[in-house]
Amino acid sequence: MYSIQQLASLAGTTTRTLRHYDAIGLLVASRDVNGYRRYSSSDAERLQLILLYRTLDVPLDQIEELLDSTTFNRIDVLSGHIEALRQKAAYFAQLAETAEATLTSLKGGIPMDDKSLFNGLSYEEIQAHEAKHQDEVQERWGDSTAYKTAQERASTRSKEDWERINQMQLDLIAPLVDLFRSQVAIEDDRVQSIVKDNHLFIDTHFYDCSLDMFSGLGQMYVADERFTEFYDRFEPGLAAYYNEAIQYYCIANS
Structure with a gap:
């Protein structure tokens, strides 16, 4: 599991951005017993795709729709x-x-x-x-x-x-x-x-x-x-x- 600081550093983004993604439901963190955000490897993979879509100027609401679609396939997305x-x-x-x-x-x-x-x-x-x-x-x-x-x-x-x-x-x-x-x-x-x-x-x-x-x-x-x-x-x-x-x-x- 990653802390919010660890994931931000790993992805080259900011904790402010991760908090925003959490708030709008795009990348929702789990919470430990102390209430701190925690992210799994699956969360890190999802963040990678979010950032890739952002390089293509895809709006955040559309990214959420794409990632949560029942037909979503990570291999196909990355290949593209x-x-x-x-x-x-x-x-x-x-x-x-x-x-x-x-x-x-x-x-x-x-x-x-x-x-x-x-x-x-x-x-x-x-x-x-x-x-x-x-x-x-x-x-x-x-x-x-x-x-x-x-x-x-x-x-x-x-x-x-x-x-x-x-x-x-x-x-x-x-x-x-x-x-x-x-x-x-x-x-x-x-x-x-x-x-x-x-x-x-x-x-x-x-x-x-x-x-x-x-x-x-x-x-x-x-x-x-x-x-x-x-x-x-x-x-x-x-x-x-x-x-x-x-x-x-x-x-x-x-």
Whole structure:
């Protein structure tokens, strides 16, 4: 059996998130004689699936319906996730290389020319990546409002627009790295201001990002090792720090 702290550490999430899942009936803990939450191996397996679904922006109420369905099969669900995640691995590995090279440059190492800043983020590369996964994206999110909004906004952008937006994304990471290195608490107004800016950035440039969806993005940063690696290339532990800051923001503003 796991305590709530042990399971949160094992899954790379927060105890606040587990308490929320317990409260809404998505991941209900048992209680010991002292009233403390306890989780079994089966609970850990269920949490893994919850976090996987959250990486795909599936709302919590729909996740509960899927997991509690009489036709639910864990093997089939995991098999469906594996191929999609593997297909994205190469793309995010390239983004990680770009982030690492950028950080080296910022630290006074090997200078990067302006074009190198956008390796994996250029208009042509993004277009190629999206085309490769268009069928998968359409199947999973084609009927969602977020997908339709993102598509409408993307259709009006030029190459210059995309590269400007991608540079904005990189610029949003830099102050978060500084605060993390200074061990500033996630509740600090400076951290929460950056999280708010990131939330607004997604909401403005991509799709109407609800707090529930934003929370899911944060979970993705620690649930998928490729996303974790991307942020941790800036500073080890940044992904977990950013996720906790996002979860705090979402709860505080709900």
